[in-house]
Amino acid sequence: MSSKLEQKEAHQTNGVVLPIVAIPLDCLSSPDRQQLMEPDGEGVEVVVLESRANAKGVREEDALLENGSQSNESDDTSTDQGPEPASPLKETSFSIGLQVLFPFLLAGFGTVAAGMVLDIVQHWDVFKNVTEVFILVPALLGLKGNLEMTLASRLSTAANIGQMDTPKELWKMIMGNMALIQVQATVVGFLASIAAVIFGWIPDGHFSIGHAILLCASSVATAFIASLVLGMIMIGVIIGSRKMGINPDNVATPIAASLGDLLTLALLSGISWGLYIELEDKVYVNPLVCAFFVALLPLWVVIAKRNPVTREVLYSGWEPVIIAMAISSVGGLILDKTVSDPNFAGMAVFTPVINGVGGNLVAVQASRISTYLHMSGVPGESSEIAPRKCPSPCNTFFSSDVNSRSARVLFLLVVPGHLVFLYTISSMQGGHTTLTLIFIIFYMTAALLQVLILLYIADWMVHWMWGRGMDPDNFSIPYLTALGDLLGTGLLALSFHILWLIGDRDTDVGD
Numbered sequence: 001m002s003s004k005l006e007q008k009e010a011h012q013t014n015g016v017v018l019p020i021v022a023i024p025l026d027c028l029s030s031p032d033r034q035q036l037m038e039p040d041g042e043g044v045e046v047v048v049l050e051s052r053a054n055a056k057g058v059r060e061e062d063a064l065l066e067n068g069s070q071s072n073e074s075d076d077t078s079t080d081q082g083p084e085p086a087s088p089l090k091e092t093s094f095s096i097g098l099q100v101l102f103p104f105l106l107a108g109f110g111t112v113a114a115g116m117v118l119d120i121v122q123h124w125d126v127f128k129n130v131t132e133v134f135i136l137v138p139a140l141l142g143l144k145g146n147l148e149m150t151l152a153s154r155l156s157t158a159a160n161i162g163q164m165d166t167p168k169e170l171w172k173m174i175m176g177n178m179a180l181i182q183v184q185a186t187v188v189g190f191l192a193s194i195a196a197v198i199f200g201w202i203p204d205g206h207f208s209i210g211h212a213i214l215l216c217a218s219s220v221a222t223a224f225i226a227s228l229v230l231g232m233i234m235i236g237v238i239i240g241s242r243k244m245g246i247n248p249d250n251v252a253t254p255i256a257a258s259l260g261d262l263l264t265l266a267l268l269s270g271i272s273w274g275l276y277i278e279l280e281d282k283v284y285v286n287p288l289v290c291a292f293f294v295a296l297l298p299l300w301v302v303i304a305k306r307n308p309v310t311r312e313v314l315y316s317g318w319e320p321v322i323i324a325m326a327i328s329s330v331g332g333l334i335l336d337k338t339v340s341d342p343n344f345a346g347m348a349v350f351t352p353v354i355n356g357v358g359g360n361l362v363a364v365q366a367s368r369i370s371t372y373l374h375m376s377g378v379p380g381e382s383s384e385i386a387p388r389k390c391p392s393p394c395n396t397f398f399s400s401d402v403n404s405r406s407a408r409v410l411f412l413l414v415v416p417g418h419l420v421f422l423y424t425i426s427s428m429q430g431g432h433t434t435l436t437l438i439f440i441i442f443y444m445t446a447a448l449l450q451v452l453i454l455l456y457i458a459d460w461m462v463h464w465m466w467g468r469g470m471d472p473d474n475f476s477i478p479y480l481t482a483l484g485d486l487l488g489t490g491l492l493a494l495s496f497h498i499l500w501l502i503g504d505r506d507t508d509v510g511d
Contacts, residue, residue, distance in 0.1 A: 091247070091402065097409045099250040100364060104357075104413055108421050111356030114141070114261035116428060119349040121269040122339060126276040130211050131340060132200035133272055135332035136219055138485045139192040140268055141261050141352060142328035142359075143223055146188060146321040146478040147181045148230045148260060149359075152252035153367040154309075154473040155238045157374050159248050164239075174235055176307025180314055181227045182300040186293055187318075188325050189223030190216060195329040200336070210279055210286075217289040218272040224293050226264045233259065249367045261352050313474050320475045324482035331355075331482075331489040338493045347496050353421050354447055354492050358484035361410045362454040363477050369403050369462040370472040380469030396459040407455045414451050415444060442499060446491035454484055 091099075118137065127133050155164070155173065164170045193216040201207045234252060241248045278285040304310045335351055338344045373379075397407050422443070426435045458480055462472040 091406075093405050093409050096250065096406050097413070099246055100409065100413070103251045104360060104417060105420070107360045108353070108357055108417055109424065110259055111261045111353045112421050112424050114265045114352040114356070115349040115425065117262065117265050117269065118352060119346075121265075121273075122345065122348050124269070124273060126272050130214060130272070130276065131336055132196040132211065132215055133218070133268070134336035134339060135196040135199050135329055136192055136215065136268060137265065138328040138332040138335060138351075138355065138489060139195065139325050140189070140219060140222055140226070141264050141355070142324060142482055142485050143185060143188065143227060143260075143264065146324050146481070147184050147227055148234055149363045149367075149477045149481060150321075150474060151177055151181055151231060152234045152238065153249070153363070153370060153477055154313075155235065156248035156252050156367055157371045157473050158309075159238055159242050160371050161374060164242075170239070172307055173309075176304055176310035178228075178231050178235075179300040179303035180310040181231050182224060183297060183304060183314065184317070184321055185223040185227035186220055186297055186300075188321050189220040190290075190294070191322060192223070192325050192329060193219035195326060196332070199329060199333045210283070213286040213290065214272065214275050214279055217275055217286040218268060220293045221271050221289055222264060222267045226260070226267055229263060230260055249371050250364065252367070261356050265352070317474050320478040324478035327479075327482035328485045331486040334486075334489045334493050338496065343500060344493070344496050347492060349425060350443070350492060351489055353418075353425070354443075354450065355485045355488040357414070357417060357421070357447065358450045358454055358488050359481040361413065361451055362458050362480045362484055365403070365407055365410055365455055366458045366462055366472065366476045366480055368406055369458065370466075370476065372403060373462070373466050373472070379466050379471050391456075391459050391463070393456060396456050403459070407459070411448075411451055411455060414448055418444060418447050439499060442495040443492070446488075446495050450484065450487045450491055453487060454480060457483065 121127055122134075155177065158164050158173060164173055193212075196215050196219070197207070197212045238248045238252050241251050275286055275289070301314070304314045335348075339348050395401075395404065397404060397411070419440075422435055422440065458476065461479065462476050465472045465475050
């Protein structure tokens, strides 16, 4: 019978060298299976290893070995396996913080730049005469959460479990995912313009067909171009981080937002301004822009359908991005009504910052938890690490779990990060706002409360989706970043109103 077994390596036990064989038990007959499972006459037991494949066709052992070179090999000598699987990378709080810090600061300075741009362009004619453009701002800036961060999370998981190791697999992933986000960007941009028209029309009761087409053309063009550029950057970041031995989950999602807010807001401002100029003399320009990007949709659909992974998202991934767009649009309505008041015009510079920081941190956490779960099985598979009930705040922030450790690290980044960003805004004289002590206290309270709620919701939502058979890489981040936009804008607006009511004139929250 031994001739039928494949000898893998030799194991030294009490001076006797015995082969350790690896063969599925199902492939053996009953007598052979019994013979292998029983101890031999020397009292030494022959070990048979049985492997199983996950839904993505990658053995779990291969998935864990993907990061073997990045972990301490001596950690693998223990044979005691608890119910909790190994994390994708054996990370300490220091290593997590070190990897997250640089992209977090880079993303934060990107949101600061976006806030400075918004503070300037809010005085342009197109923003004054077509105020619904403000409603588009959180919805389109939220595309980095709806599309780019989801793309980054999906590709990070694929890279960590070995689905991008060969050039053929890599190219297939790139083409399918790029086509997918172009489809999603075009559709979501169109729906965001409709939401902006509706939210702008309901309070005022005024509707302009010219302004509606302008919003549609600006939104679709901005979403398409921004997603194309950011998607290419994301792919480069993930490939580069894997080659450098860095966990893509720690760096990909923040870098997705580092230029995302600035690029999207600059495109929206420039495109809407240019189309607004052409609105009176060349009325056919705006409809042509809409028709051009809509006409490209069938091409992207055909490319996305060729990849099994993106084909599934193409059919089932619309609910989160559309609902997230609607949630962000509500935040945009709050921004529109607040910034339109001259007393609170200074709020514009801080909105992209607080929204961007909250969205970046929760996206990192959601991406990490999703990859952690993927290492243990497939969505919907019963697992002891996926809680069935809503987790307690103590489990989310104070347990010894690796994801709880990362939640603490991310939460501790909020105050020093925002202090750096507020100082940058103040030194550049952005927003015409004086940073008094009471303003900083209110601002930090809003930022901490926003991130605290988001991290807790992420812990519950990712595990809940996993238990329901939904891939969190495709569904969780759009909801979380949209909630971040709504919470950030709402809490910031509330803080400005309270400061105004208590008479903090030194803050000079207006112009």
